Amino acid sequence: MQEFVMVARQLWLRRNSFIYKNIFLPPNCLLRETSLKLQLLKEEKDKNQIQKKGQQTQNSAEAWQSPPANWFKVNWDGAVDKAKCLIGIGVVVRDEKGQIIATMRHKKMQLPDPLLTESYGALIAVRFAKDLGLTQIELEGDSLLVTKALQEENEAWSSTSMFICETRTWLKTFAMWRVSHVRRNGNNIAHLLAKGSLSISDDFNVTMEDIPQCISPLVQ
Incomplete structure (x- = not known):
């Protein structure tokens, strides 16, 4: 029907x-x-x-937590503008002290589906970490479905599986890696970056030292 x-x-x-x-x-x-x-x-x-059902991934958390020593935590989130068929991705990389190492905002014309956007965002986040030369990362997002799919090895034919499979392939190029789930409160910086990416002038915006204005209220 x-x-x-x-x-x-x-x-x-x-x-x-x-x-x-x-x-x-x-x-x-x-x-x-x-x-x-x-x-x-x-x-x-x-x-x-x-x-x-209230299911949680093994590493689920209520708030952002520091990664182990010599690791970097890569948080990502996605945003959509259905009227413009536009999606936005926000990524923030922090060290064991919680210091922001780099941020990225990315926008793209794509079917504005939240799940598809989150899957694509995970791939963009991992590629960004690789470009930064990181070797030990914890990839963290607030999409329960995507984080669980990345933790498992099950293959599925769906609109998101292509991004999930490619993200797993990239993750395996790191010396050490893991994937964790966090609630929205622990992913608020990536969330604001994702929303802000919808209005950037270029397709990509990367910062290494400066803090984007859209997240400055959250950064001490």
């Missing part, structure tokens, strides 16, 4: 695009888009079911 409703809606939107915007979408494009949206709906439903 859900598939029928989705196809009917896509047909209606396709008709309106042709009549009012003179844009013709081939039937195969319509079917691909419908399939993707159904998959995203299923993933979001699975995500909500997991959260309702």
Whole structure:
């Protein structure tokens, strides 16, 4: 029934695009888009079911905690602007003393789905850590579904699996690594960076010494 409703809606939107915007979408494009949206709906439903059960990853925490000595913690988060089909990624890297080593803000035109954005954000965060030359990292985010997927080796065919698999591949290039989950309160700096990334002028903005204005109230 859900598939029928989705196809009917896509047909209606396709008709309106042709009549009012003179844009013709081939039937195969319509079917691909419908399939993707159904998959995203299923993933979001699975995500909500997991959260309702109160499941936590092994390293879940209420607040941000320092990594072990000689390690770096890489926190990431994602934000979406559905009106502009735009996503934003925020990444902050801190040392064992809690000092900010680097930050990154990144925006990209992409399907503004929260789960897809979080998966893509994890990949961007790991690549950023690699570019910084780090060798021992703890990757931490507030998406329970994504952190659990990264901790497990199970393969799945979904819109997010490509990013998850590639992130795992990058993680294995570090000397030591681990993935942990934290509640939103412990990920607020990455969250503000992600929201701020939606309005940056360039696609990427990296800071190594300066603190972005959007997070300055949280940094002592």
